[in-house]
Amino acid sequence: MSDQRITYKDAGVDIAAGNSFVNMIKPLVKSTFRPEVMAEIGGFGGLFSLNTTKYKNPVLVSGTDGVGTKLKIAFMADMHETVGIDLVAMCVNDIVVQGAEPLFFLDYLATGRLHPEKGAAIVKGIAEGCRQAGCALIGGETAEMPGFYSDDEYDLAGFAVGVVDRDRIIDGSGISVGNRLIGIASSGLHSNGYSLARKLVFERMGLAIDAEFPGTGRTVAEELLTPTRIYVRSIMNLLKDYSIKGIAHITGGGLLENVPRVLPKGCRATMHLSSWERPLLFDVLAEAGNVERDEMYRTFNMGIGMVLAVAEQDCDDMLDRLNGLGEHAWVIGEITACPENSDPTQLVEG
Template sequence: MHTSYKSAGVDVQAGYQSTERIKKHIARTKIQPLNQIGGFGGLFALDTQGMARPVLVSGADGVGTKLKFAFLLDQHESIGIDCVAMCVNDIVCVGAKPLFFLDYIALDKNQPSKVESIVKGIAQGCILAHCELLGGETAEMPGFYAKDEYDLAGFCVGVVEESKMLNIQNVRAGDVLIGLASSGLHSNGFSLVRKILSDRRIDPLTYTLEGQNLAQILLTPTKIYVQPLLQLLKHIPLKSIAHITGGGFFENIPRALPQGLGAKIARSSFPTPPIFDFLCTQASLEPQEAFGVFNMGIGMVCVLSPSHAQEAIALLHAKGEKAYLLGTVQEGAGVHLC
């Protein structure tokens, strides 16, 4: 009896087809002529002209259980944007400009149209972040993932002049915090979201919230903040930046503050999008718990001197960003809501 690779669940021809279909999307992100798809390594020439001491900054992340809503809707493009966003938003917190991105897609069965849709989204994310998609890996793993499901992860590298790296040790009590609005849940807290919907027997495919389909709201891609923040850094001496991801305000804001300092946040300083109010109401979540899981409408928090606050907000508004004066840095660790 002949046993082939295809009979084991791996379709090599589908893999070739996927590669051909994604080439045009990768080409859209090209910054340099050096890299060619299909090699054993992605190539990127590092231009350090004008930099005294360049520092490479890397980040890696996935999309988590938000993928379940992509499976549910059979929509996979926006999830690619999420993957890029989760990585590039992290490295810009150091002040780094993203250079290139690599992805890893592992699935039970290689469906070329699905792979193309994911990579199309990744390419769009790279364009928004002004970085190049160098390539990645698509792994067909029959019997490892559930039917029609996959996992997605990404890796990015950026560069920053060492003297321009943001340093939390420069933060002082009395500094202020400016929050940039999120586009929704971004890519965190979805295990709790799924639990809430399951416990309340809410079907996200049929349930509507303020006239919008709930599943579509939940699938809204993570906002990419790279360009507005890099532009802001050219004009404003930011001291630190926090990306509000898993762990919400309570875990992430302290990462942008030195030991012994905390933050006082005015809950009334920014609007909470309806999706968060809906989830909190359904699960009877107290603010302390909600702000420890979700971003609650704030995707990034910048720490800076109060003398630069109004100028920074004006510059962000000019770039089309919704920005709010959230509160102040104070003596004593922790984040306090008032």
């Protein structure tokens, strides 16, 4: 047995690098703070004071998610400033569909070896996502795990908490036949379907990460790393003046699987496929793999990031509001009666 002294750094964990990383991200984290935040970064837990005078009967709503295999694209391109936006988006978009205002966010970054500059780039994206959502980044965890992850790879997970008054919770129970479906445009793939997308782009199409993605004038990296759109501010703006019967965040499972999650028994979502502008990206992927229509709509968002079920009389005003807020929105269908033992979603050509 050798008498040579071994340090934690020799085992692959650099505490000094970790301290440097924390100092680099402090101003990024502070830029997201809301008045309710009660402590600086560095404590064992984040402190957030809930303003109970703002709510009659507050209900906390939480969500957690990751970025998935989209991270593989970030590794290939060595581009890390946008995946943090994806991380926040996948969490806050999930809780705003229930009418909840996101309050705070925590992140978990695990890596084989901590590179402070790369870590700071990731947190820069997380902070940007929090600013877009109006929530505070009040804490997180960075785990350096040599031998578990390779030195140049990492994984991300996030956790968001929001609040809504009990009588303003959106759960889909108010949806009825005749309601209209408003679709709000996605920014691209968002953070779902990347296992199939990577297979199509790199194996079937044989494209390199810095090649042009056909028909877009952008590189593969730029197209596939487009960050997930955050819909919080637009939906919270609508909720000030309108009643929304149900909202579906179009994530894994696409339009076919996510819209039924908010439908009451006896209701079907009938969607007209020619009613919105589908980004070229999806047509390129479908053609590359000869992917069947329903497989595409079950895997990808197909250009729609959120679906809102609304009363017919409110539909036009809500569309005008959304488009005025910088969204692209369309009436993409309606709620129809669902025969017993029938699919709760119906895709109509034309």
